[in-house]
Each structure stands twice: as structure tokens, then as C-alpha cells.
Amino acid sequence: MNYVGIDVSQKELVVVNTQGKVGPAKSFENTTTGHQEIIRLLAKLKGETQICLEATGVYHFDLAVALSRANDLEVMVINPKAAHNFAQALMKRSKTDTIDAATLAAYCERMPFEAWQRPADEVIALRAMGRRIAALNKLKTQTKNQRHALKATLDTPDIVIEQTEELVNVLEKQVQAHRDSALELIRQHESLLCAFTLIIGIKGIAEASAIQLLAELLVLPQDMSAKQWVAYAGLDPRHYESGSSVAKKPRISKAGNKYLRQALYMPALVATRYEPKLPPLN
Template structure:
């Protein structure tokens, strides 16, 4: 078996091939479609099974991973940057170069359990790109509105600046609406997306905008992931720091994961905690009976909502509040 490590950057790909535990000299390729094909052609000449390991690097690794996954005779694994960093520490690596990191990735593929990367469907990729652009524009709109408020607070601001800021807010709102309409069009054109969208938006507290963002992030995940793995992927899993008799910190959510899922779940958790009876009951149970602070209770609701959505999509059933949290039977009933 041949293992290959590829260090990914914006413009360059550094490839190290390991055969029978020995690393060959690093080769460099351009991070372009032509460079991806050159790597595939080079790997196709090798005898035996070829497994490639890539560290996730923002968006720069994605096209390469797609090209490799579609190539015949090549399996690709995309690893978490934190895993790659800690693995390099375990190898006692003292220097940091592109070639060394590529070799470390090749060693990782050789020694660690190999989990093949699955290329998501094209419509799921498109939906996530649209959704993340909406999130970026929404953040920019909020910043612009805050700047406009500050500028309007003083009489010294020229009218021209105020007018341009107001025009920018209108422009951003138009772009967000256009993208959201396009996202709905993509969802309506694909049965699986539409079915999942209707189930998610059926939960009281999850409106159109949140449903699109949640859907775009979870539909791109491997189908065999468990609810706990979803929670860990979203960074909503508890982080416990406890050692001996002197170190005992309060548990917190890890936040090591997909921030877009956390952002998409926050407002629905707040709204559902006020207007959905069973979720509201669970929220108050956490505060009154378990002694959690309000923000901790909201995080717990976010986590349980994610569990609920996982179960709904797996069983193709609508949200059942009684399964989310059984309300206590009143004394008068």
C-alpha cells in the first residue's frame, strides 16, 4: 500500500509519497485543476493501493479532495487540522515546512485508522455556499447598521456619508433576499432537501432563514454520523477540565467545531424556549431544577434541538414535543 500526504496552500500543493514506510522526495504542484490532474496522473503510475491524506485548509483543499475522490484507484481522507497538529507533536517534529507537514500527513495515513472522505452531492455543496454567503452578508449588514447609528449620533457627519450608508444597507438586504430565494429554489428542486427542510421548519422557533442555514450545514455531513457526532461537529459537546483534587473547572461547551451550526441554532433555541411548550418546559426545568444559568440552558436546548433534528431526519417523522421533554403532570389533572 502507498500512502500519500499533501500539504495544501492557496497556490501550491506539496506531495510526499511513502512506499513501504520510506518517504520519497517532495514534489510541488500548482493548486489548480491542471495541477490536480497532474497529481492524479502521477499517483496512477504507482503499483498497488493508494491512500491520500489531506489536512482541511479552509476552502483551498476542497477542489483537490473532490478531484481525488473521483479518481479511480485513489482513496482520500481529509483530517481535522487539530488532529494533524497534535499528531505532529506526537512525532516530536521540531521543524515546520510544507514538505515536513506533507510527510506527517503520509505517516498519519499509514498509522492511523483510514476514514475515506465522501464527496457531498452538488446541490448540497451549492446550498452551503449560498448559506454561508448569506451569513457573511447578514454580519456585514449588522455592522453597517451599527456604524450608521454611530454616524447619526453626531451632527458633524456629512449627509452624503449617511446617504451612502443607508444605500449600502438597502443593497445588502437585496442581496440577502436574492440569495435566500435562490437557496429555496435549490431546495425545491431536490426531493431530499425539500423533505428535510419541511421537517426542520416544522419545529416552532425555526423560521425560513434558520432552516436554510441548518439544512445547508447538516445535509453535507456523512449519512452514518450519529447524533452525538453531530453535536461534537457543532462544538456543542461539553468540555470537562478536571484533574486530581486541586483542578476542577466548570464544564463548558467545547466550541471546537462548525460555528455556522451554532449560529443557526441560537435564535431558534431562544424563540422555542419561549413559545414551544415542551421546549419551554425543558428550558425552565434546567434553570429551576438543575440550577443552570440562562445562557447554559440555551446551549443545552441548542444541543437537544440538534439531537431532535437528527432523529427526525433519520425516521422521517415530524417534531414531537413530548419526546423532546415530557412535561410534568399537574396536580389538578
């Protein structure tokens, strides 16, 4: 049995393999290409391979999906707090990406292995559609702002304004096409349709917001608590105090899934206006 630890960051993946002793660390880009390079590397190992990585926000998910689809590879995704406590138990005095990867490999070897459950293919497809819609909406907003600036001066040639307006129309059509595809996917799967029906029953959430929210929420483990959901979205309060003179107003940490926060923004504004159980914004 091979035991592999992968330290995940936004841009880099550090892989360490242990077979009785810690092997050399190898680095890969945290991209689709990098994921396939890791799979090819691990495929050369003899026998079955168990892999351990931390749940690092949004950066581990695509890697975990790719690894779970490969032959002879089993993946375990653990809570970062568990990895931290395990490192303390091993009396680790230093912290580097290589040491963290080796610690994860040791965790995989010594602790009970709990295989990560990959979300259903339709859920992964919905997530891809939701994120593409978010990217297109962002680009559409930027283009509209540019159009407004171009129209503010008489020196802008008509062709520039016309093509900018055409781009806005193209982006709007693409957003609608992706939403239609997402709704069709939801109708084809009973579990998605059930979740969709429940979430649009909440004041402030309509079809567009429901697609974005379900795209991010349905990939999460079903046993997550409400506090974990809040932290995952980066909506947990962050306190800043120092001594007796510095005490800033608490604000959300934003150390979480930005797509989920974006999807919740407009529904939250609407809910504070039309839901009597929620306090209005000051």
C-alpha cells in the same frame, strides 16, 4: 498504485507521496488555487492514486470535493482518532506536518481503503449559498452598527449616512436573493425538500434558519451519531479544572463549525421561550 497523505490545516496543505519509500514533502496553500496545484502535481504520477486525509473540521471539505472530481484520484477521509492511533502503532516519537502527512500515506497503503462519498452537487451548491448568506448577514450587521454610530453625531455629512443606508439596502436585497435561490434549489430536489419540511417543523426554525442549518448538516456523513454532531458544531462542553482550587464553569468548546453554531443561535433562543420541553435560559 500511488499512496498520498495530505496533512490539512487552516492555511497550509502538506503533501507526501509514498512509492516504496517516503518522498519529499511539498506544501500548498489551503485555497482553491492550492487545491488545483495539488491535482496537477498528482496527475503527473503514473497509474492510479489513492489519497488519505483527516476530517479536520471545515478545512478538509473543499479539498476533498476537488480531489474527488479529478480523474484517477481516489480520496479517503478518516477520523483523526484513527490517524492518531495508527501513528502510535508505528511508534512515532515526533509530530510535525510532514510526519503526519507521511503517516496518512502509510495508513492509505496498509489499511482497508474506504472511498469518501462526495455530497450531491445540489447539496454543495446549497452549502455555498448558505455560507454566502452568512457572510452577507455579518457584513449587514457591521454596516448597521456603523450607521448607528454615524447618526449619533451631528458632524457626520448627510452623504455619508445616505450611502451607508444604501449599502444596508443593497445587502438586504442580496441576502433575500440568495435565500430565494436556495428555496428554489430546495424545491427542485425531493431529498432537499423532504429534509427542509422536517426541519421547519421544529419550533424556532423557520425558512431562513432552515437554509443555514441544512447547508451545513447535509454535507455530513449519514452515519454520524448525535454526540458527533454536537462535537462537530463545537457545542460540546469543555471542562477546566486544575488542582483543588481552580474549577471554572463548563462552557461550550466552540472547536467546531461556526456556521452551524450561528445558525442555531436564534432558533435556540426562540425554542427556549416557546417549547415547553426545553428549560428556559437563566
